Amino acid sequence: MKQKTLLSVSLIFLLFIIVAGSCKKTDPEPVVLTNPAQSTGSTGSTGSTGSTGSTGSTGPTGGTTVCDPDTVYFQNDILPLLQMYCVACHNPSLHEDGVDLSSYSAIMGKDGLVEPCDYHESELYEAITESDVDDRMPAAPSPALSAANILKIKTWIMQCAQNNQCN
Ligand code: HEC
Numbered sequence: 001m002k003q004k005t006l007l008s009v010s011l012i013f014l015l016f017i018i019v020a021g022s023c024k025k026t027d028p029e030p031v032v033l034t035n036p037a038q039s040t041g042s043t044g045s046t047g048s049t050g051s052t053g054s055t056g057s058t059g060p061t062g063g064t065t066v067c068d069p070d071t072v073y074f075q076n077d078i079l080p081l082l083q084m085y086c087v088a089c090h091n092p093s094l095h096e097d098g099v100d101l102s103s104y105s106a107i108m109g110k111d112g113l114v115e116p117c118d119y120h121e122s123e124l125y126e127a128i129t130e131s132d133v134d135d136r137m138p139a140a141p142s143p144a145l146s147a148a149n150i151l152k153i154k155t156w157i158m159q160c161a162q163n164n165q166c167n
Pocket of ligand 1: 082085086087088089090096097099101123124126127128134135137138139142145
């Protein structure tokens with residue numbers, strides 16, 4: 001008899017703890033989007049911010065990603081670089097070796113050219129780091145890309161080659 005009461009008392013106590021605990025969770029402050037919560041985003045939700053960004057129409061806050069210094073953006077960093085050094089020979093009308101580097105869809109549309117998250121498997125990265133000058137891109141007699149630009153491309157690929165943009 002006594003044991004039974006003890007059990008029900010502890011059960012009620014337990015229930016109380018659970019209820020109290022769950023009440024505490026109804027907390028304030030939904031994360032404010034305009035906040036440089038983007039820096040927390042840099043861990044990995046940059047990916048998700050990026051993709052909401054590409055849908056764009058999710059509203060002014062969703063559409064504009066604040067530039068994160070640790071992220072390489074296709075539209076801001078990579079495309080201008082390709083336009084400067086590659087697109088003269090790799091565009092929709094002159095696409096040497098079937099390679100068109102003038103847009104994100106053209107780049108990703110060609111198998112093996114850029115393998116998201118894996119620069120080893122990306123023909124584009126291979127081409128710019130090729131040690132044989134005859135095979136290296138941009139084609140001779142142009143000089144190789146700078147180490148900084150090569151690193152940019154590598155980082156973009158390792159961040160899974162998104163079509164991302166920031167302001
Ligand atoms: C002056 C013209 C020219 C420029 C500029 C140029 N390419 Fe090329 N590219 C070629 C030609 C020609 C070929 C095919 C013959 C070869 O492989 O050398 C080629 C082939 C390629 C290939 C496929 C074959 C391979 O080597 O893997 C890739 C990838 C490539 N280029 C990337 C680039 C990138 C990236 C840039 C800019 C950094 C660039 N190219 C700049 C002329 C150019």
